[in-house]
Amino acid sequence: MTTSVSDVTTEAAISAIVAAHRHQRGPLLEILHAIQSELGHVPKEAVPLLARELNLSRADVHGVVTFYHDFRDAPAGRTTVRICRAEACQALGASALVGCAEERTGLPLGRTSADGSVTVEQVFCLGNCALGPSVEVNGEVLGRMSAVRLRSILDEAVTS
């Protein structure tokens, strides 16, 4: 297998992040957040690298990455829609929003469209419970979301 320039760049970026956080106690979570912040996702090749650098097993690192829904293993779409599925929003119609999103994009939650235009994910509480159901679009929390409004957002996302 050959190593591409982007592999080297990714590895170098991860190594720099590890070096910056190594001094912290139990730095794995901080490092994972920093990787996602810098690279937009936690690439699969980060797992063995972090295991080696932090003297952990690959299973330990993989377990943490997959436990937290915030970490994604591929870049997000140009528009990222996160639908809250925690209790308060669930009681106010979050399931209908999920159905709307899946129907409009043709994707299950957690996936990105093949053209990279949109990612739809679930999240468990956006801190906007009183104004649910809540949805976050590219970091902006929107309350009292309706299927019609969500559909309009997704229409715009998939055509841009």
Ligand code: FES
């Ligand atoms: S339960 Fe949805 S924002 Fe808190």
